[in-house]
Amino acid sequence: MSKSLSLLFAVSSVILLILTGASLSYRQPWLALLFIVLYIFMVGAGFIVKAKIRRKQQND
Structure with missing residues (x-):
């Protein structure tokens, strides 16, 4: 994988x-849960790529 x-x-x-x-910190647990799920998907996508x-x- 390239550095960029x-x-x-x-x-x-x-x-x-x-x-x-x-x-x-703004007491928005549903938003925090959304960001955690997106984080997990982002890390998983990195491993897949x-x-x-x-x-x-x-x-090759």
């Missing part, structure tokens, strides 16, 4: 965690 793509997944995941903390790129490189 890795950075994109890392920064977006950190932003989602910051938004989770902010929504908890990494595996697909690695698999494609091995087949």
Whole structure:
């Protein structure tokens, strides 16, 4: 995986965690739950993209 793509997944995941903390501080638990779910999907998408790129490189 390229460094820029890795950075994109890392920064977006950190932003989602910051938004989770902010929504908890504003006493919005449903919004915090939404951001946690989005965070899990973002991390999972990063692993999926990494595996697909690695698999494609091995087949070439």
